[in-house]
Amino acid sequence: MLDNIKLDKRVMQKRITxxxxxxxxxxxLNVGAQCAMCRAALGGESNSVQAQAVNDGIVYLMAVPYVLVAGIGYAVYRMRKNNKTN
Structure with missing residues (x-):
């Protein structure tokens, strides 16, 4: 009986995924993106505020994949840890 519940739970999790x-x-969603060449184009002294804004955007776009991979890694870790205890 307990094995059937675990199997049903796995099947349901797989379907939800x-x-x-x-x-x-x-x-x-359609979103605007920035290219890495924008940093080189805005490197002059006259538009330092705009260059800083573009650099911040590049860092933000660069950080999102790392956060996603870390979240997925943590979820896999928790799932494996829970499977070992059961």
């Missing part, structure tokens, strides 16, 4: 990725694939 697949559904999430399908929805994320079809319902993505």
């Amino acid at each position: 697949i559904l999430f990725f399908i929805l994320a694939f079809f319902f993505s």
Whole structure:
């Protein structure tokens, strides 16, 4: 009986994960992006405020993938830890 509950839970988690990725694939947002060459183009002394804003945007865009990978890694770690205790 307990094995069936664990199996059903795994199947449900797998279905939810697949559904999430399908929805994320079809319902993505259109956002503006910056290129790394913008930093070189704004490197002059006259537009230092604008150059700082572009640099901050580049750092923000660079940090998001690292945060996502860390979150996924932590979720996998917790899932494996919970499976070992059960």
